[in-house]
Amino acid sequence: MDTYDGIAFDEAFMKPWLALEKALKKMGREIIVDRESWTLELGSGMTMNPHSIKTGVQGIINYLVKKEILTLPNYSLKREHITLVYRRNIRSYYAPTGGMIQNRLSLRNKVKKGDKLYEILSFNKQGNLPEIINIYAEKDGFIFDVSTNCSVNQGDYVLDICSPNID
Secondary structure, three states: OOOOOOOOOOOOOHHHHHHHHHHHHHOOOOOOOOOOOOOOOOEEOEEEEHHHHHHHHHHHHHHHHHOOOOOOOOOOOOOOOOOHHHHHHHEEEEEEOOOEEEEOOOOOEEEEOOEEEEEEEEEEOOOOOOEEEEEEEEOOOOOOOEEOEEEOOOOEEEEEOOOOOOO
């Protein structure tokens, strides 16, 4: 990707890197930033997570030092273990109907196929009593990400399960 069209990536992760390439080129230093470049994550949804911010900033500094774009005296690259997984190993779950999410498993919970992930308290439009709809895991893995809202409309994102051992 050589240009940013505004719709290609979540949170426009390429735009800052393309701007950096352009700025460095104007200064006489042509660098093509690898497309595995880091994105600064501040948290999720409408919340900021200080650990996410610290880790994200550290990742960007490491990347810039490793690519020799940034030189910092007495700086040693911070090394953390990162498990990379294929996107196909992440299964997203969306609300099959509107309602309130309850009893949702939290981040990092391990699940087996058939385990209950969450319930939706669904309010119907026919005047009947609300019903509880149970949502079950379709494969083994762990809870990788969760939405911040408990109120959902049909089709809203609820959570992701990551199964890192599947190729």
